[in-house]
Amino acid sequence: MSDIINLSRREVLKAGALAGGGLILGVSLPGFVRNAAAQQGVTTFAPNAFVRIGLDDLVTVIVPHSEMGQGAYTSVAMMVAEELEADWTKVRAESAPVDPVYNHTAYGIQMTGGSTSTWSEWKRLREAGAAARQMLISAAADTWKVEPATCATENGAVVHAGSGRRLTYGKLVESASKLTPPKEVTLKDAKNFKLIGKATKRLDTPEKTNGKAIFGIDVNLPGMKVAVVARPPVFGGKVKRFTADGAKAVPGVRHVMEIPRGIAVVADGFWSAKLGRDALEIEWDDGPLASLDTRTQGEQYAKLALEAGAVGRKEGDAAAALESAAKKIDAVYDLPYLAHAPMEPLNCVADVREDSCEVWVGTQFQTGDRIAAAQEAGLKPEQVKLHTTLLGGGFGRRAVVDGHFVREAVQISKAVKAPIKVIWTREDDTRGGFYRPRAYHTVKAGIDASGSPSTWEHHIVCQSFMMGTPFEGFMVKEGVDETAVEGARDNPYAIPNIRVVWHVAPAGVPTLWWRSVGHSHNAFIVETVIDELAHAAGKDPLEYRLGLLGKHPRIKRVLELATDKAGWGKPLPEGRGRGVAVHESFGSVVAHVAEASIGKDGRPKVHRFVCAIDCGPVVNPDTVRAQMEGAIAFGLSAALYGEITFDKGRVRERNFHDYPLLRMNEMPEVEAHIVPDAEKMGGVGEPGVPPVAPALANALFTITGKRIRRLPIRTEDLKKG
Amino acid sequence: MIKLKVNGKDRTVDVDPETPLLWVIRESLGLTGTKYGCGMSLCGACTVHLDGEAVRSCVTPVSRAEGRQVTTIEGLGADLAGPLQEAWISEDVPQCGYCQSGQIMAAAVLLRENPKPTDKDVDDAMTGNICRCGTYQRIRCAIHLAARIKAGGKK
16 A cells, blocks of 8 residues: 555656656667767767766766755765675765756656665666776776676776786776667665675765755856846736836846746846836736635635545445444544745846856756756757756756746746846745645544544645646546545555545645655544544553554564664653654655753753654665654754745735744754665655654643644643643 | 956956956955855855955945955965854754855954953854854854864864
């Protein structure tokens, strides 16, 4: 069952491949081209599209995945280096151009998302490294006139044991370049790994500590202008009329123009463009969402929850079982829209010429963005060269189906015939939509006389960001959007009568995958309700869970490790509470034990998180730990502060003062443990997020005796009841 | 024309005196290590030193920097940059890396003023710098490590 859920976004992207596939014609294999051309004066050995070795012994790994902090450049390079037996100090990572050869092995288009960058390359990139190694051995054997089988590789060199001869890979560049890549390669047995599984320093750290790392916003081209865009204050709104006189009077402003998404002000630099935008006079047609209001939307969602929805799971008779339950819970939850809020606000550089277009962008969605750029430029996708820069955070926000942040830059560059950098201000980014959907849940659950859960009726109301897109046919099955119910429909606990129903909320506010997607809200409900049932049954919440996970030994194992390391059951300092939550998502299982108290200001104080993850075989354990630390901070920002609200159709929040993120003084001590598991590899970027808020809420409950039904956590919900 | 001394070099820029120093550094001088994050002095990504003091360049008019020493991540002196960068690498601090220039510039002032900061000192000095990736625990460890490196002690 979990497999279906975890595969969800792979399915989406197969759909994406179909949607965009017909447009991707220019099949070129950069590696092979270089290799074939290099008959004389060979300077690099490029056996395939993923590996390039120079005369200087440097090994460049061309990484098809975007680096947005999750460590993909390093983990992917480690896989190649392992099979290549490269000298790790000579390995570099480089972002791949857009080409079908770099398409995601599961999704079929070039993109980064779904916590897949490592497992999706586990075969392809190791094979790329192994193929290169085999060719280097052949080249050395030819040179020495010995059998390849008598040669071995170590630390970036081929060695001949019999004679003690040794040639570094750089010295074999020319001879290896003349060879044909092998059709089949043998991969190493895991027990022979030298690099994989060992904590390895990231390749991108030095440049991220000296100011040299280049993000999209740092790209600078000769003659480039900077644009900021005034977008409608209400989603779905349009420009009715505008006056540009004030803007044009600002020194440095060069152009003011209407584009499909608003009014663009183009200037010599950001500050002039922003002042120009401030001076615009725009009359908006607010459109159908003009009266959108958070409170009335909540009332609407409450009504929707009572209507017939799409049934995602049905076993037994939940309603009848509720009648006979010994104790009942009737809970209503309201979780808000959330912004991704990457530290680098959205931006894109485009340079449209007569018959070409170049785009520099920190994107998670290369194939789609290149098609979007081509459409706007009036060119074919293969005439568009898209450069993926480093991403100053992504969390899903930089993987958009409609390519909007690329389209704007291309539209403006085409119109003004100059390279353009569109910069979103923080306010633009916060108010720009594509949020985690607001999620309204109701749960009616009951326990029998023995305390075991007998029934669970779970209704979810939220928007779908799949319906109406090319992915709908793959992601919405029998009226149920996988991304809305994931983590709820696959509730792992043994409950004989269970029904999970999804009610689609009206479209309008742009929504999107937000680090951990549907799991981000569904885990909160499942893991706080199961905790509540444990208390209703008078049982320890950990023992209660373990007793209901007979069919899920992997989840049990993770739960046991986290609680063991956290000292579950041991006394805590006065005023401190402890809570646990566990959740499976993206092929991995994560459990958190939270320790918290309530400060003098009435706000939660989070002291410690002890975490365990089972993600299958691990490439870089330090990256796994880093992602757990980061996921805890990300989850806490949402639990404590995150909320996008609407008043008269307008987003209230603007910047970090009213959309706060966790800060240094609020970061708990984090301890992350990895369950040894040689089975199937899962994801790491997202699975740490879902159990954060429920672990904290469960900890706070032990102090207040009150359940938290809405996020972010409000001070009034922490008063002892 | 505004005369600046940036990373020890004399620079002259032709911009409105009200322009935030951040955009002068990034766009006029091409030093992109200093980042834009919020424009309201809320996140610290734009932190630079003005006569050695940490300031938020996104809300500092360039006119305020006239005739003063501006230091960016690219020009941070080796006595501080060395230990901090070594510690940041040793703890493998950055994830996306976008906020880290600002984090290091804030940490540099802390270490210069306080060679042996406590956790509370780190909180006080670093709470103005947001990291969305949540690298705070590693930043804390790295600052303590940098303090030890700077003191010439054992790592």
